[in-house]
Amino acid sequence: MSYGTTGNRFAIQTFSLSRKFGDLVAVDGIDLSIKEGELFSLLGPNGAGKTTAIKMLCCLLRPSSGTATVMGRDIHEDPMTVKQIIDVSPQETAIAEHLNAWENLRLIGGIRGLSKEEVKKRSEELLEMVGLAKRAKEQVRKFSGGMKRRLSIAMALVSDPQVLFLDEPTLGLDPQSRRGIWEHIAELKGKKTILLTTHYLEEADALADRIAIIDEGKIAALGTPQELKDSISDMQVMVVRAKNLPPDVIEGLKEIYPEVKATEDGIEIRAKELSFYEIVDYLRPRGVAIQSTSLKQPTLDDVFLHLTGKELRE
Secondary structure: OOOOOOOOOEEEEEEEEEEEEOOEEEEEEEEEEEEOOOEEEEEOOOOOOHHHHHHHHOOOOOOOEEEEEEOOEEOOOOHHHHHHHEEEEOOOOOOOOOOEHHHHHHHHHHHOOOOHHHHHHHHHHHHHHOOOHHHOOOEHHHOOHHHHHHHHHHHHHOOOOOEEEEEOOOOOOOHHHHHHHHHHHHHOEOOEEEEEEEOOHHHHHHHOOEEEEEEOOEEEEEEOHHHHHHOOOOOEEEEEEEEOOOHHHHHHHHHHOOEEEEEOOEEEEEEOOOOHHHHHHHHHHHOOEEEEEEEEOOOHHHHHHHHHOOOOOO
């Protein structure tokens, strides 16, 4: 299968793209430009508008206002051509579980109008790529969640699309399976234009060339993973591991410092200037047993918290 190198044109552009469901604004006037060959991630919590945006770009849902182009084709004016040059691995895996992997790929290839020879060649290469060649004749119902997700990605690649949409490709998988999926996605970087939606911070950080953080239907920030983290590099983050941290103590810290969040084993405090001694002097008289303190580098979670005032996984 040939995934020839791509140029520097824009593969996807959105222009004030919006979608409402009654009074709910799911996507609120987003403007994006995604280059050919780029792996671009929409990062945000569940319900942020990621899947709705994907459905509009795939011509499965009409925008309430605004528009978008995919490889220069307008989603309003030429939806049939758009559908011919894209494919999607949806959040809910669309696999016929009574069929085996070969049969699922042949089914999709037939729907896409490919010849038997094309389907056979591409299926062999794809099953090898996603590590399912030895299990190709087993019924999919016997597959693990990770195997089904890998097959779903292979099915989305049978038609050799110019643009690939991966909607939460590792949702619900264990860490080992997720990292396996990451390896297969990384193999496609620079060969396909990929729009990846996720709410896993480490997934976007590890895979994406650029990230748009989306919250409540709006783009809150846009840049490379490092650019986003550098945007708050003037802020210090102190991690305090401690026991006996009552809610009123945490609320008291929030009145002193701009950003304070509880963690499993303590708290994280963010401010432009932090004093270890001031924090200790505040906590100890209130009966807090401090186990350790440390400064840490900003993460994408810190970026999201800084921009929206809430944690990404909420």
